[in-house]
Amino acid sequence: MCLKVDQIHKTHNRKLIVAEDISFVVEKGELGALLGPSGCGKTTLLRMIAGFETPDRGRIAINGKTVFDHRTNVCPEKRGTGMVFQDYALFPHLTVMENIAFGPALKNRKDLHQLIGITGLSGSENRYPHELSGGQQQRVALARALAPRPGLLLMDEPFSNLDISLRESLSEEVRCILNEFGTTGLLVTHNQHEAFAMADKIGVMKHGKLCQWDCAEHLYYHPATEDVAGFIGEGSFIRAQVCPSGGLVTPVGRLEPGHPVMTHHADTPAVFIRPEDVVLDPQSDCRPLLVKSHFRGPGRRHIFELASGEQIVCTDHSRIPLEPGNRYGISISKRRNNHENDILCTV
Numbered sequence: 619m620c621l622k623v624d625q626i627h628k629t630h631n632r633k634l635i636v637a638e639d640i641s642f643v644v645e646k647g648e649l650g651a652l653l654g655p656s657g658c659g660k661t662t663l664l665r666m667i668a669g670f671e672t673p674d675r676g677r678i679a680i681n682g683k684t685v686f687d688h689r690t691n692v693c694p695e696k697r698g699t700g701m702v703f704q705d706y707a708l709f710p711h712l713t714v715m716e717n718i719a720f721g722p723a724l725k726n727r728k729d730l731h732q733l734i735g736i737t738g739l740s741g742s743e744n745r746y747p748h749e750l751s752g753g754q755q756q757r758v759a760l761a762r763a764l765a766p767r768p769g770l771l772l773m774d775e776p777f778s779n780l781d782i783s784l785r786e787s788l789s790e791e792v793r794c795i796l797n798e799f800g801t802t803g804l805l806v807t808h809n810q811h812e813a814f815a816m817a818d819k820i821g822v823m824k825h826g827k828l829c830q831w832d833c834a835e836h837l838y839y840h841p842a843t844e845d846v847a848g849f850i851g852e853g854s855f856i857r858a859q860v861c862p863s864g865g866l867v868t869p870v871g872r873l874e875p876g877h878p879v880m881t882h883h884a885d886t887p888a889v890f891i892r893p894e895d896v897v898l899d900p901q902s903d904c905r906p907l908l909v910k911s912h913f914r915g916p917g918r919r920h921i922f923e924l925a926s927g928e929q930i931v932c933t934d935h936s937r938i939p940l941e942p943g944n945r946y947g948i949s950i951s952k953r954r955n956n957h958e959n960d961i962l963c964t965v
């Protein structure tokens with residue numbers, strides 16, 4: 619493995635817990651992402667890995683070498699990490715080429731030209747940062763961080779100053795560049811689409827806690843907590859009763875193994891249902907009232923009110939408009955690629 623974070627704990631001013639016994643692993647060549655709302659502690663965790671902040675306790679190992687524990691605290695420049703920041707942090711008086719070559723010297727000019735080529739900066743070598751667009755500046759920052767061939771690249775909201783289309787294309791490119799270099803990375807972002815598009819493993823954080831560290835698909839279909847379910851995508855919590863004969867009874871009908879729902883522990887058991895798993899079904903006995911319906915480009919988003927008074931969201935890809943105020947049949951679809959574990963997972 620390349621990065622091991624083990625039981626890292628940090629408080630600010632002895633009160634505010636910004637990292638609560640956090641543990642995760644990023645394997646060599648993988649890209650991990652820390653995802654969560656503003657203030658949840660993502661940047662602090664990244665800065666502790668880089669060595670800019672000191673944890674209260676725990677252990678951090680990079681490439682098998684302990685860089686922090688109760689006896690060790692290796693300084694940032696000796697941790698073998700590169701860093702890319704939100705605001706590019708380029709030297710304004712140096713050209714693209716000089717910015718990239720700054721710091722730990724490149725072995726040779728061939729390496730420099732290869733980096734410039736891979737990061738799409740050919741032709742801009744002699745320009746200054748103020749002559750570049752935001753996207754180009756971030757490419758320079760990336761090339762500069764990769765120049766010393768770090769074992770681990772840490773990226774703090776690297777695309778948040780860019781417009782949406784550039785953010786998407788650059789994030790895909792960065793993923794390819796990291797693959798090409800075989801570089802392990804850790805990205806901090808509050809953007810779920812960015813994390814899903816780039817990362818092999820994603821950690822969802824809230825109030826200094828790492829709620830779940832998992833691949834995108836598992837986070838989406840098997841969220842470990844209500845917080846993760848609510849933060850990743852959209853869905854509806856619907857009350858459910860466990861049947862002694864198996865399955866669950868809900869206001870949308872009986873759910874059997876194979877139905878894509880999660881149950882969660884609470885005084886009232888409930889299931890979490892994704893909008894794309896709610897289908898219009900004229901044969902269904904469940905005929906809730908349509909409360910709202912919006913055209914969304916690809917498909918429509920309907921909100922129904924169930925007999926229980928709960929609301930359920932449905933995304934529908936047919937082109938037929940529905941009239942709010944009417945009742946329509948709905949049911950819960952079974953997933954096409956069912957695995958045995960992909961059913962009624964209890965958390």
Ligand SMILES: Nc1ncnc2c1ncn2[C@@H]1O[C@H](COP(=O)(O)OP(=O)(O)OP(=O)(O)O)[C@@H](O)[C@H]1O
Pocket residue numbers: 630631634636654655656657658659660661662663808
């Ligand atoms: N030096 C500090 N002293 C006291 N509190 C701090 C300090 N640095 C950060 N905090 C607090 O720690 C919490 C976590 O901050 P952090 O910047 O790690 O969150 P974040 O998830 O990266 O947020 P954002 O996405 O807004 O950057 C916040 O409540 C912040 O106000």
